[in-house]
Structure formats: structure tokens, C-alpha cells
Amino acid sequence: LGPGSFTGLRVGIATAKIFGYALKKRIVGISSLEAMAVQSATEGRVAVFLDAGRSQVYGAAYQKKHGRLKTLLKPSLMTQEAFMKKMEGMRLVKSDEEAPTASGVALAAIAAASSGKFTDPYKLEPLYLRGRDCNVTLPKK
Secondary structure (H helix, E strand, C coil), X not given: CECCCHHHHHHHHHHHHHHHHHHXXXXXXXXXXHXXXXXXXXXXXXXXXXXXXXXXXXXXXXXXXXXXXXXXXXXXXXXXXXXXXXXXXXXXEECCCCCCCHHHHHHHHHHHHHCCCCECCXXXXXXXXXXXXXXXXXXXX
16 A cells, blocks of 8 residues: 555556456555564564655554554654654664565455455555645646
8 A cells, every 4th residue: 555656556556456346356455564564573562664755754663463463653754753753662674674575465464354454445545645746736717
């Protein structure tokens, strides 16, 4: 679901929706941050983050026990300084140390599906944490 590149998210989610509709299969949505937390070897409280540019990070925090996650902080956009302060005392997982992988997404998806956390394909949306950088406005007539 993201965070990630705009085009990559749109293509990936559109593909998942099409397969879900065509094959009449249920789907689950997994954030990049959740995948990083699941694939991390760390148990207990873990904070994961991706560089968002502009001295900001996309970050989230989870309680991990036996490979299962409980969300402590939903994915959010904040300054790196604020994130580090908020996550003090937690094991930090940074994207350039443990980038989200397909196996991390698969592990998180299996856990979500086994817990019955399916997403309605009509409601599946990318996880955009930053507002649009560019807006087009038409002149008034």
C-alpha cells in the first residue's frame, strides 16, 4: 500500500484489484512499513522508517511477538528528529538497513489473512502520507 513511489503504488494496487475482481479472491493491503517490521528479526517494540526526503521520514511502530504485529503508531509522516524522539528506547529499523522485501510483504499478508483482515477491493487505496506537491488549477472564466 505504500508509502512508496506514486506510480508504483497505483500500478500495484490496480493489479491487485483486477486480480481480486477477475478471480473472485479476497485481498489484503500491507504497508511497506508493516512489511519491514515483520521481516525484522527484532521481537518486542520496533520502530520502522523510510526516508521521505525534506528531512522527513515515513514511520510507524509495532509490538512484535511471534511474528505477529500490533500497531503502536500508524504509518505517518514527520520530521526525522520528531520520529527519533518519539521512538526513543525502541529498536529502530531503517529502510537502507532492511528495505521492504516481497517476502516481508508475503509474511505480513499471510498473518493478516489468517486473522481475517481482508480489504474490500473497491475500498483498497494507496497509503499516501504526503499531500500533493503539484496542483493544477484552471483559470476562472
